[in-house]
Amino acid sequence: MENLIRLPKTGSPETIRNMGPLARREFRNGLLFISPWIIGFLVFTLFPMLATLVFSFMNLRLTDNPLDPSKFVGLHNYAALLKDAQVWNIRPDSTPGSLWVTIRYGLIAIPVGILLPMGIALLVNNPALKGQNFFRSMFYMPYIVPFVASIFLWAGVLNPEFGWVNMTLLALGVPRSDLPGWINDINWVYPAYVLLGIWGIGNAMLTMLAGMQAVPTDLYDAAKVDGAGSFARFAYVTFPMISPVVFYNLILSVVALFQYFLVPLALNTGNAAGFPGGATMFYNLYLYRTFFVFQNMSYGSTLAWALFIIILIVTVALFATARYWVYYAGERQ
Amino acid sequence: MTTHSILQKPAISRAGGNRRWNRFKKIAWPASVTAFATVLLGLFLMPFLYMVFTSLKTQTQVATPGAPIWPAKYPTYVYTGENKNTYTLQVNKSGFPVNQVINMSDYAGKPLELYRVPLPNGTTKKLALIQGYQKSSIFIDPAKPAGDPIVWTGYYESLPRPWVLAPQWSNYVEMWNDVNYPRVLWNTFFYAFMTTIGVLVSCIPVAYGFSRFRFPGRDVLFVVLLSVIFLPSTVTIIPTFTFFTKIGWVGSWLPLIVPSFFANAYDTFLLRQYFMTLPRELDEAAMIDGANPLQVLWSVIIPQSYPVIVAVTVFHVVWAWNDYFNPLIYLSSRMDLQPISVALARFNGLFGSRPELIQAGSLLTLLFPLILFVLAQRFFVQGIVITGVEK
Numbered sequence: 001m002e003n004l005i006r007l008p009k010t011g012s013p014e015t016i017r018n019m020g021p022l023a024r025r026e027f028r029n030g031l032l033f034i035s036p037w038i039i040g041f042l043v044f045t046l047f048p049m050l051a052t053l054v055f056s057f058m059n060l061r062l063t064d065n066p067l068d069p070s071k072f073v074g075l076h077n078y079a080a081l082l083k084d085a086q087v088w089n090i091r092p093d094s095t096p097g098s099l100w101v102t103i104r105y106g107l108i109a110i111p112v113g114i115l116l117p118m119g120i121a122l123l124v125n126n127p128a129l130k131g132q133n134f135f136r137s138m139f140y141m142p143y144i145v146p147f148v149a150s151i152f153l154w155a156g157v158l159n160p161e162f163g164w165v166n167m168t169l170l171a172l173g174v175p176r177s178d179l180p181g182w183i184n185d186i187n188w189v190y191p192a193y194v195l196l197g198i199w200g201i202g203n204a205m206l207t208m209l210a211g212m213q214a215v216p217t218d219l220y221d222a223a224k225v226d227g228a229g230s231f232a233r234f235a236y237v238t239f240p241m242i243s244p245v246v247f248y249n250l251i252l253s254v255v256a257l258f259q260y261f262l263v264p265l266a267l268n269t270g271n272a273a274g275f276p277g278g279a280t281m282f283y284n285l286y287l288y289r290t291f292f293v294f295q296n297m298s299y300g301s302t303l304a305w306a307l308f309i310i311i312l313i314v315t316v317a318l319f320a321t322a323r324y325w326v327y328y329a330g331e332r333q
Numbered sequence: 334m335t336t337h338s339i340l341q342k343p344a345i346s347r348a349g350g351n352r353r354w355n356r357f358k359k360i361a362w363p364a365s366v367t368a369f370a371t372v373l374l375g376l377f378l379m380p381f382l383y384m385v386f387t388s389l390k391t392q393t394q395v396a397t398p399g400a401p402i403w404p405a406k407y408p409t410y411v412y413t414g415e416n417k418n419t420y421t422l423q424v425n426k427s428g429f430p431v432n433q434v435i436n437m438s439d440y441a442g443k444p445l446e447l448y449r450v451p452l453p454n455g456t457t458k459k460l461a462l463i464q465g466y467q468k469s470s471i472f473i474d475p476a477k478p479a480g481d482p483i484v485w486t487g488y489y490e491s492l493p494r495p496w497v498l499a500p501q502w503s504n505y506v507e508m509w510n511d512v513n514y515p516r517v518l519w520n521t522f523f524y525a526f527m528t529t530i531g532v533l534v535s536c537i538p539v540a541y542g543f544s545r546f547r548f549p550g551r552d553v554l555f556v557v558l559l560s561v562i563f564l565p566s567t568v569t570i571i572p573t574f575t576f577f578t579k580i581g582w583v584g585s586w587l588p589l590i591v592p593s594f595f596a597n598a599y600d601t602f603l604l605r606q607y608f609m610t611l612p613r614e615l616d617e618a619a620m621i622d623g624a625n626p627l628q629v630l631w632s633v634i635i636p637q638s639y640p641v642i643v644a645v646t647v648f649h650v651v652w653a654w655n656d657y658f659n660p661l662i663y664l665s666s667r668m669d670l671q672p673i674s675v676a677l678a679r680f681n682g683l684f685g686s687r688p689e690l691i692q693a694g695s696l697l698t699l700l701f702p703l704i705l706f707v708l709a710q711r712f713f714v715q716g717i718v719i720t721g722v723e724k
Contacts, residue, residue: 041557148655
């Protein structure tokens with residue numbers, strides 16, 4: 001975390017005991033100002049996190065009293081989780097497990113979610129582009145469209161019968177029987193979902209653009225003198241310099257991937273959950289339904305902690321790779 | 334090495350090529366980059382056009398294969414009744430020819446359907462149908478209303494029909510009434526307004542506390558605050574929802590509004606990053622003049638932080654407008670309190686077969702954030718750059 005967001009170095013830590021009256025007053029005032037966050041953190045973050053952990057060792061439904069000690073069942077829920085085909089199943093001939101669904105979607109969504117904003121940031125940072133500011137704000141603009149509206153727009157464009165994408169494919173000579181069914185088609189649903197979410201790239205695009213603009217121009221001049229072409233300048237100057245921003249966006253995308261479920265939830269209000277064929281039963285959707293539909297508080301909590309641990313492992317693994325490809329200018333001098 | 338090869342160049346013969354290359358670099362390269370960006374942007378924003386076009390179509394047009402992509406309807410022709418003659422025409426109704434009496438004055442003042450009819454001379458003409466049967470049909474020519482009726486052999490429903498531009502504005506009226514838009518809009522505004530107040534009155538003091546006071550444990554707490562940005566909210570939602578259920582808040586605004594008064598990590602971070610860039614000299618001068626920390630915040634920090642406060646406000650309003658999950662779980666039993674995103678998704682579940690209404694509803698949903706973006710563009714960009722560069 002310290003690597004990711006560099007903190008300003010402040011004076012040496014003091015203990016409360018050896019403070020002077022001025023420092024003591026500063027301590028009191030500082031705590032007073034940050035107290036809304038401290039209370040909120042305790043009440044809405046730390047306490048619920050621990051409660052989730054406690055619930056996962058119990059057998060509770062929403063209507064039960066969570067303080068009832070007779071409801072403790074030890075590791076029962078975790079044993080059930082390890083055997084749960086709705087989480088783990090990867091056999092291709094049956095309904096895929098929700099974790100496998102999430103990972104399969106992520107294998108398409110994460111590369112697109114990093115490379116597309118990077119490509120567009122490079123494009124709108126290109127000095128040859130006329131009207132840079134116009135393009136920057138227009139590529140960002142769809143980001144502010146509420147996601148419920150944006151998925152209905154893209155689902156409309158991808159409508160198998162009336163959508164413009166399939167009408168274009170038809171006009172290009174694709175036979176009607178070969179047209180993709182997009183969100184209704186088990187083979188096309190992930191690319192379709194990536195398109196439904198494509199208007200969310202604005203934030204990543206602007207952070208990468210800001211990173212590119214912060215690259216000192218003398219680095220490019222030096223690279224040019226050394227005979228570097230435009231690809232070499234990207235690979236040896238631009239990319240290393242923006243790698244912290246890329247890394248930050250990668251972590252955010254991974255955390256978002258494992259929590260992904262609002263799109264199928266909002267899109268399939270009229271269909272069976274996981275439509276088509278369980279392909280959109282993402283891990284978090286399974287969790288949501290376990291709690292909100294089947295009111296199984298304890299198994300939902302178990303799924304939630306398992307999710308937290310999975311995200312933690314993936315994040316730690318990414319941090320371990322960071323030293324090979326993320327470059328912090330302030331660090332090794 | 335590089336210098337050497339430049340010196341070796343046959344200077345004269347390359348000069349023309351270089352000049353051409355330079356001219357290309359000056360004109361053609363920017364033009365092609367800009368053209369590429371324009372095409373890409375067009376594809377990227379194309380769903381907006383789809384939305385506008387579809388939202389103005391009739392239900393018939395949406396269901397008709399081969400209909401134009403722009404909003405259109407079948408035109409009709411109102412016969413003005415110049416021809417008052419009665420004709421006896423031989424027509425083939427369903428297999429064998431019969432005589433049919435046509436009194437032209439019967440059709441005066443009636444709207445007639447138009448078809449593109451192929452004529453024996455090889456041309457196609459736009460004709461108005463007066464009587465259609467399975468094997469032949471009777472038309473009149475709108476260009477010559479006083480002329481004789483024309484008998485055409487064939488089934489009229491197999492003929493292509495012309496389309497004219499006709500935006501169906503009533504879709505918006507229908508959507509406005511069906512989702513009870515004024516109510517839903519009020520709910521959304523109320524949610525956005527109340528939580529924005531919560532964010533501003535809690536995040537500003539917290540950001541001030543983190544940026545202007547030195548005390549033990551502060552940096553550790555700040556790292557904790559930052560890690561909350563990355564914390565999956567899934568791990569807190571079950572006890573939070575259970576707690577709000579037990580105290581009877583589910584089905585009201587309270588679980589949506591009250592937590593916003595406890596400083597969320599993202600907006601606090603944004604404000605704190607900005608406050609760190611403000612010079613301390615002004616604070617110190619105010620303090621020497623006897624101002625207490627609250628007065629410093631109010632009269633020194635806040636007046637200098639207008640851009641970031643606007644940025645936080647617009648971000649938060651857009652966030653609240655977009656929020657689907659929290660209103661869904663806390664207001665699922667109270668349709669009268671639901672904001673627009675929940676109402677739109679519910680409507681889609683009910684009327685999935687009416688794309689023209691869904692698109693009209695989507696437009697009504699995104700209109701306000703879009704206007705806000707147009708008015709406050711630079712604050713959006715600025716806000717992101719504050720968080721982005723400091724990573």
